Amino acid sequence: MTGRRLISTGSPFEKAAGYSRAVVRGDWCFVSGTTGYDYATMEMPEDVAAQAENALATIDRTLAEAGFVRSDIVRVQYTVTEAAHADIVFPVVGRYFDGIRPAATMVVAGLMRPEMKIEIEVTAFRG
Secondary structure (H helix, E strand, C coil): CCCEEEECCCCHHHHHHCCCCEEEECCEEEEEEECCCECCCCECCCCHHHHHHHHHHHHHHHHHHHCCCHHHEEEEEEEECCCCHHHHHHHHHHHHCCCCCCEEEEEECCCCCCCCCEEEEEEEECC
């Protein structure tokens, strides 16, 4: 197994809370919970579907930097702040994971900031 490599988006949250956007260890990539911020502007859309789109785009960029592709994703966890958000984000994540269909869990829970409506965490394996 190769060494441990850390991936960062440059988000101020990563430094403040002491975590990496992703950790690569061998054939595994563990991507931290990712919210809907546009990390270039640190702006958060109001709409939960747009937040999901932003989170998935950040995940795609993170995986690419780590040397993985979307089809390597084997596990996903969604955290939404309201159960009603599930029906809104299903079409977004359904398109994103079309043909991949990783093991998945959706949880309804509070998130760290009031503007956050969804957080997505993935694990990828390329072995």
